[in-house]
Amino acid sequence: MxxxxxxxxxxxxxxxxxxxxxxxxxxxxxxxxxxxxxxxxxxxxxxxxxxxxxxxxxxxxxxxxFYDADAQGTGGPGAGGPGETDEEEAAVMLGLLAELVDELLERAEDEDSRDLRRIRAQLAPDDQAQGVGNLARTLAAGLAALAAVPGLNAGARVLSRQKILSIVSQPGRYLARREPDAAGRxxxxxxxxxxxxxxxxxxxxxxxxxxxxxxxxxxxxxxxxxxxxxxxxxxxxxxxxxxxxxxxxxxxxxxxxxxxxxxxxxxxxxxxxxxxxxxxxxxxxxxxxxxxxxxxxxxxxxxxxxxxxxxxxxxxxxxxxxxxxxxxxx
Known part of the structure; x- marks a missing residue:
């Protein structure tokens, strides 16, 4: 009407x-x-x-x-761990982690952090040897190292390893545009x-x-x-x-x-x-x-x-x- x-x-x-x-x-x-x-x-x-x-x-x-056990690839329960990704997803996740460290280094209170600069140099996603094993190991080490950095600003201090992993893994899996279901979606x-x-x-x-x-x-x-x-x-x-x-x-x-x-x-x-x-x-x-x-x-x-x-x-x-x-x- x-x-x-x-x-x-x-x-x-x-x-x-x-x-x-x-x-x-x-x-x-x-x-x-x-x-x-x-x-x-x-x-x-x-x-x-x-x-x-x-x-x-x-x-x-x-x-x-993200936790669908029927999905292909990394879609099972607990998915998102660096050991469960393929090479493309691991590369995206590693890039996201590197940019997160870059954001921290641009803050006045963290710009002189030797720990952060060392982590950033070790991540160096463009220079990593290819292969999901190398990428995943670098990602896992980077996650652990970042979560352990003392003296980060107040917001960063609440970041646990699992929270950092969530921040980088789910966008990485979405943007990889893989993990088809039974219908191919x-x-x-x-x-x-x-x-x-x-x-x-x-x-x-x-x-x-x-x-x-x-x-x-x-x-x-x-x-x-x-x-x-x-x-x-x-x-x-x-x-x-x-x-x-x-x-x-x-x-x-x-x-x-x-x-x-x-x-x-x-x-x-x-x-x-x-x-x-x-x-x-x-x-x-x-x-x-x-x-x-x-x-x-x-x-x-x-x-x-x-x-x-x-x-x-x-x-x-x-x-x-x-x-x-x-x-x-x-």
Whole structure:
């Protein structure tokens, strides 16, 4: 019926990590966003957000796919360990670890660290002898050495070996575009399908993505024909120059055609976010839309968590404004 209000969608896309309970995560992310909305002056709209009146919310969950025992290659339980990767995945992971060390070395408090400089020289991914065994051993040694470095800045000190491994292994496996299932769908394809399955092309969607999820969402939205009034990226590694940026599809990376606005947020102490800014790197779409990046000061010891970002007024403000905007009509 013409003139009928089209209910928007609010789709959250998570980053690295183990399998999650989608309903529990949806509730936690929504509560965190509500905290941010309150701080941004949207107290009157919080009930509509948390009760689902302002939008139909969904949590695009794909974490279980990294632990799918039926997947080929490295997809079994506990996957992600350096000894379980193939040569291409190990090379990507090693490159990500090297860039993580580079990010640490660019910080004033760590730039003179002899331990970090030694680790970086030992990683030297471009100079490594080829072969998954050599790459995997170098990766394992680098992970252990980095986790053991004393005196890192406050954010880096909370990094365990397992957390560092998660940061480098899951993006590496996604970008390797391998591990086909029985139907021949690669791991990255199955992950994007999870996101696209939460999007109704007939309805406007506000998409909020975190960490690896920003890479996934960017590629998924490139295939999505429906309207996206707002795309929000939190703690994004998209511009990681050595191993993420050149492997993205399409190339060069561009704002998806149906995105009306892109708000990118990065915490100054978030070790996962590279120095290169999205706003300067991404090609605008046909309507001239490109990311608007905003740097924030750290509010927590480990600022990379999605809920830490969502509780910030700066993040909640554009989301709440997009939800309150006049909806499309049929």
């Amino acid at each position: 013409t003139g009928e209000r089209v209910r928007p969608q609010l789709v959250f896309v998570h980053g690295i990590g183990r399998p999650r309970d989608p309903q529990q995560e949806l509730a936690e992310w929504t509560r965190a966003l509500a905290d941010g909305a309150r701080a941004a002056g949207f107290a009157d709209e919080i009930s509509a957000l948390t009760m689902g009146w302002s939008a139909d919310a969904a949590f695009a969950h794909y974490g279980d796919l 690669t791991l990255d394809r199955r992950i994007r399908d999870r996101v696209l399955g939460c999007l109704d092309p007939a309805r406007p969607a506000i998409v909020v993505a975190h960490s690896l999820g920003t890479v996934v969402a960017l590629e998924a939205l490139a295939e999505h024909p429906g309207p996206v009034p707002l795309f929000v990226t939190l703690g994004s590694p998209i511009t990681t120059r050595g191993v993420v940026w050149p492997l993205l599809r399409p190339s060069p990376p561009a704002t998806p055609a149906t995105v009306d606005a892109w708000a990118d947020f990065r915490d100054g102490d978030d070790l996962v976010v590279p120095k290169r800014r999205l706003a300067k790197a991404v090609v605008p779409n046909a309507r001239g839309v490109r990311p608007l990046s905003e740097r924030m000061e750290s509010a927590t010891l480990w600022p990379h968590d999605a809920t830490s970002y969502l509780r910030r007024a700066e993040v909640a403000d554009p989301v709440m404004r997009a939800l309150a905007a006049p909806a499309a009509v049929r």
